[in-house]
Amino acid sequence: MDKFITHTGLVAPLDRANVDTDQIIPKQFLKSIKRTGFGPNLFDEWRYLDEGQPGQDNSKRPLNKDFVLNQPRYLGASVLLARRNFGCGSSREHAPWALQDFGFRAVLAPSFADIFFNNCFKNGMLPIVLPEDDIETLFQQVFAQEGYQLTVDLAEQVVVRPDGVKIPFEVDAFRKHCLLNGLDDIGLTLQESDAIRAYEASRQQREPWVFVQ
């Protein structure tokens, strides 16, 4: 897994609540059997004026100029500012894959859907929950100032604004540890193989029907 320690980048404001995973990456692109290449179709239905199909040359498609990620001032953004309940809907990990493939490393919102939130961490991307008021202020600052950047410092657990204000955030200790060190969590779990086997043996006693072949 990619490490995440600290990141500074241009902020793009996505001013909508309840952005769902069908919006982040529409289903026709889920047919891919790969983990990469989803970036050009991130927010496909909002970014383009036509209906996208897998394998298309996206550079030839008509762009929706009004959509935030198509506005020149947000080109190259790597921090996404969002509204409440971001990432609701399906469990598709294609959603964080698409955000990451596009170039985002962090998403800031007042709240996230649980599965999406969890999936981000598996891919070296940091979802950060901030109080609604802080998010509102960030939106206003981003709108007001072209080239607005934020620094996300995972070790210190703060988001640093250009004016120097530091906004603290919470992060689960284990996830933080994995992200800071880029750890493979399957490898970590397998270090506990003996405990897993012991657990299985006791369950086998109590609930043998669980262990069908």
Added chain:
Amino acid sequence: MVAKTLYDKLFEAHVVTQRDDGSALIYIDRHIIHEVTSPQAFEGLRLAGRQPWRVGANFATLDHNVPTTPFKSAADIEDDTSRIQVQTLEENTRAFGIREFGIGDVRQGIVHVMAPEQGAVLPGMTVVCGDSHTSTNGALACLAHGIGTSEVEHVLATQCLVAKKMKNMQIRVDGDLGPGVTAKDVVLHIIGVIGTAGGTGYALEFAGSAIRSLSMEGRMTVCNMAIEAGARAGMVAVDDKTIDYCQGRPFSPTGEQWDAAVEYWRTLVSDEGAQFDAVVEINAADIKPQVSWGTSPEMVLPVDATLPDPTQESDAVKRAGMERAYEYMGLTPGMKISDIKVDRVFIGSCTNSRIEDLRAAAEVAKGKKKAASVKQVLVVPGSGLVKKQAEEEGLDKVFVEAGFEWREPGCSMCLAMNPDRLQPGEHCASTSNRNFEGRQGNGGRTHLVSPAMAAAAAVAGHFVDIRDC
């Protein structure tokens, strides 16, 4: 002894190791697999040279991409990318020795319909699948939730997940449900009350006399949409109906093991006095047949309502969402729900494609005809076994005589990954679970309803109150 909730019991029974930071390694009893979210996980296993930890824990089937018109093998799937995905699962299950209910197998179907039907999931289990509607299985008093592809790989390789305990929420629905009010209306009403983020961070337990009164199929419908209420997992405690449902299923225990299982399963209820972090109380009598009008499942109303006025909404974020929903849906505030015309109707999905759902739709359709203005009515059973039973009961004939199309099992127009989809601007009465923009086809407009309400809309050409039919 401390009084525990059902969720507390299920979680604690699966802790392999508890970590200092509050997270735990929890053991996963069942892993259900489909073609969309698994290819990258199998690829990961291969790259790392790993094998499945316990092959027998896995049950695979094909659902999202399969056509619902008759076909014989994956090679008959026209769309290249769909075919490759289906074939990739077939190859992966073969290579790793995983049981698969594939094309042509009567057990093939939507993951969340197939698993309980086979007795693959049973009370007391932890169940995961790379699909958010895994919560459906919680109706059997198991801890069931969706996971992403990295976790699919993690479960395949270790039979475990790293998890933190969620908070407990009890949603009590007490009293008698009125005529025409179904499990779907109950859960849509709940989402209307608590909102699509209301359950975020919680495990939901649905309780109360109205939930008890539901069949197992109905409870599955309710738990299915726990995710639309923001919760990864929803569940219902064990009672006689749960036990009766499990008996005689192919992967359910028999003989002495059955007796031991039943004895244990009976303990899978929240103890008297157990503490919930949040309790929501709903009076069953307040629930009317529901229709969603917007692009989020919380934008839902009783069928006799008029559409809300966004200017009356004080929360700016919500107001903006409503305005966008109006634009997308092509509707105007103040309109009556019954004035919304439908272009297509979809009866199916893991929410409402079990036998009871098809019976309810058939009862409404019997002796009637789809309205001429309705272009298509799709009826898609949840599995080959549901299809077979429906045909034995003659439901297929009722549908065909009414001008509905009787199809092969799969996800179909719930998410339109196969050829079944809406055209831009079309309104659909759908028994599925999500009304997001583009969910049933680019530009399509979804209205979530119960099977009976969907069938009634198919006949009338617009939404009608099933209580008047």
